[in-house]
Amino acid sequence: xxxxxxxxxxxxxxxxxxxxxxxxxxxxELQALWSERTGLRFEFRRYGSLDEVMAALQAGRIDLTPFxxxxxxxxxxxxxxxxxxxxNLVLAARRDVPDxxxxxxxxxxxxxxxxxxxxxxxxxxxxxxxxxQQEATAERALQAVAAGQADLxxxxxxxxxxxxxxxxxxxxxxxxxxxxxxxxxxxxxxRDLPLLRSIxxxxxxxxxxxxxSRGWPRAGCRPARPPCACRPSARRHPPSGCSAALGRPGxx
Numbered sequence: 001x002x003x004x005x006x007x008x009x010x011x012x013x014x015x016x017x018x019x020x021x022x023x024x025x026x027x028x029e030l031q032a033l034w035s036e037r038t039g040l041r042f043e044f045r046r047y048g049s050l051d052e053v054m055a056a057l058q059a060g061r062i063d064l065t066p067f068x069x070x071x072x073x074x075x076x077x078x079x080x081x082x083x084x085x086x087x088n089l090v091l092a093a094r095r096d097v098p099d100x101x102x103x104x105x106x107x108x109x110x111x112x113x114x115x116x117x118x119x120x121x122x123x124x125x126x127x128x129x130x131x132x133q134q135e136a137t138a139e140r141a142l143q144a145v146a147a148g149q150a151d152l153x154x155x156x157x158x159x160x161x162x163x164x165x166x167x168x169x170x171x172x173x174x175x176x177x178x179x180x181x182x183x184x185x186x187x188x189x190x191r192d193l194p195l196l197r198s199i200x201x202x203x204x205x206x207x208x209x210x211x212x213s214r215g216w217p218r219a220g221c222r223p224a225r226p227p228c229a230c231r232p233s234a235r236r237h238p239p240s241g242c243s244a245a246l247g248r249p250g251x252x
Contacts, residue, residue: 001040001041001042001043001063001064001196002043002045002061002062002063002064003031003042003043003044003045003062003063003064003065003066004045004046004047004053004056004057004061004062004064004065005023005027005044005045005046005047005053005065005066006046006047006048006049006050006052006053007046007047007048008137009027009067009159010025010139010159010162010163010166011025011026011158011159011162012025012026012027012067012158012159013025013026013027013028015046021044022044023044027066027067030066030084030207031066033203033207034200034203034204034207037202037203037206038199038200038202038203040199045061045062049115049116049117049136050065050068050114050116050117050118051115051116052116053065053068054068054074054078054188057077057078057188057190058077058078060190060192062190063189063190063193063196064187064188064189064190064193064196064200065187065188066084066186066187067084067085067185067186067187068080068118068185068186068187068188069118069121069122069183069184069185070184070188071118071121071122071125072121072125074188077190077191078188078189078190078191079188079189079190079191079193079194079197080186080187080188080189080197081186081187081189081197081200081201081204082186082201082204082205083184083185083186083204084185084186084187084204084207085184085185085186086182086183086184086185087156087157087158087159087182087183087185088156088157088177088178088182088183089119089122089154089155089156089157089177089178089183090154090155090156090157090160090161090174090175090176090177090178091152091153091154091174091175091176091177091178092142092145092152092153092154092155092160092164092172092173092174092175093145093151093152093153093172093173093175094145094146094148094151094171094172094173095171095172095173096171097109097151097152099175100152100175106127106130106131106151106152108131109131109151109152110131110132110133110150110151110152111123111127111130111131111132111133111150111151111152111153111154112132112133112134112135112141112142112144112145112149112150112152112153112154113132113133113134113135113141113153113154113155114134114135114136114137114138114140114141114155115134115135115136116134117138118183119138119154119155119156120132120134122183123154126178133149133150138153138155138156138159138160138163139163139167141153141155142155142160142163142164142167142169142172143167143169145172146167146169146171146172153172154178156183156185157174157177160174161174186204187200187204
């Protein structure tokens with residue numbers, strides 16, 4: 001199966017360099033499990049943005065993408081499985097910016113988002129009239145807020161926390177989760193492949209909620225590295241969240 005990915009979606013996955021064929025991180029773990037349980041094999045293809053990934057899916061150049069949200073026009077050309085993960089939307093701001101109500105359209109403040117992402121579509125739908133500043137990546141959007149080029153950032157909670165820590169953006173802080181509910185993330189599949197959607201649905205259902213909850217950045221493991229890139233002693237006493245602790249065949 002041809003799987004479309006953007007260059008990076010830390011902390012869920014990252015590519016080590018531009019020539020890497022396989023991503024590292026949680027998406028690799030999940031797809032390895034899905035492969036074990038279905039017999040499917042996955043070939044990864046990289047694109048510059050989620051817009052490009054979804055365009056490739058619509059054109060039939062890929063068969064699925066693993067982390068997408070069913071928003072906007074996507075359901076007209078893609079079939080979505082049950083969510084593989086859910087995560088909250090979070091608002092982040094500089095520490096000197098007063099509190100902002102998440103129920104309004106943020107007044108005259110400029111909100112930085114990743115261009116072409118599910119977040120941009122969700123924000124446009126939920127907070128009509130918001131002044132959006134599109135940036136190439138979530139990391140660039142956070143950097144724009146830190147530098148005073150935008151006032152607020154909206155994105156996935158785990159992505160924001162990870163990138164703020166990674167980039168040492170000490171003048172930023174996550175303020176509040178944005179309702180009304182968590183954002184689902186799961187495979188989007190070509191509409192002409194209903195059997196693939198059904199197979200993936202069953203594979204996702206077979207992965208326990210406990211295992212999925214361990215997919216967030218792990219204590220004791222380096223971010224965006226394979227699960228057993230922990231210290232050697234982790235195989236005997238693995239930190240909570242490592243695959244070695246889960247007893248998965250072949251882990252480590």
